[in-house]
Amino acid sequence: MEIKEWIKGFFKGTFGDILFGDLERETKEREEILLTLLLLHFAGLENPLYFYLLEVLPYLKIDENFMRRIIAKEELLPVLFSRYEGWA
């Protein structure tokens, strides 16, 4: 990818969708849980719904910080598993 595009892409996610405080965090988290579920399938955790999770992908607004959050801090995983019970 060209450097100019890369910079544009980086800032689009950072400033494109500004939300604030705790509400912001919870809102983003709700969006990202779905994506995390999808990634878990590719990471080897069998998920029979992954085909239908793919269908959700186009409706999510995800910035670069998502990848950083789940890769570096893994902070979404405990949240995810705490809500995992009661589905399926």
Next chain:
Amino acid sequence: MRIYAVGGKGGVGKTTVACFLSLLLAKKGKTLIISTDLAHSIKDFFSIKESSQEFRISESFIGYEPDAREGLRKYISGIEEKTRRNFSPIVFEDFKPFLNFSSKDPSNYDLILYEKLKEKVIKGDYQFIVVDTAATGQVLKFLSLPQRLLIWYGLLLKWRKKYVALREKIKGKQEDELLSMAEKKKKEAEEAKKKLGEMEFIWVFEPGTLSIKESLRAMEEMKGRVKLRALVANRFSGENRLVETVVKRGRNLFGEVNLIKIPSFEEEPFPGTTQGEQFKDYLKNLT
């Protein structure tokens, strides 16, 4: 609408039964025959040269051989196009390998075939739909998917409604496309559940040990999940202890079950041949 599914081990005569049954049904009302086997053979059976997936066999009779590989590629590339617009380009690049992987994953073929079957079933413009199936497991999947999807879309709606409520506090009221999509899909699943729940299963088998063993297993699996309309003993001659075993077990598990015995013909039973006409006659009391 009545939906029939024809199942059995490879080579026992599923396609032959499904096609002749459809021919009989097409005399009574608008009929669709759909193949959910990756190796389709409806066009071959009717000697149809057309290359389209959907083709007319007679006035009130349509054939459909959905291409699961192509369907999956299209499904994923549709997702890719839409995702490209909403994700930042950097994250999108990270996701592309996952999408490429999914578009070639054979475990998705049955889901695509389910989607194609569901479309036809809920559109409801056929009086009869006959499914020429690949395997028992596939049919059971088609039958259980609507319920699983009801749970999934229900959960998705619950999550998303909370998300939309939160977002509203920050950014004010906005249309949510995911919410509308999930609502629509949930309704479809409800309808598919209702219609596919009434599916009538026709089990074809041969009086050979392997086919018999598979039949006994399949019937145990199907019990309580699908109506067994008939057992078809194909290439059958005289008394046969093995066939009796299957019928006995069938009646044990499903109550009264029709048994249709079809002999082995010297020549292949195709439409327009004497053998074909005879074969078709054996299926008359199924309609």
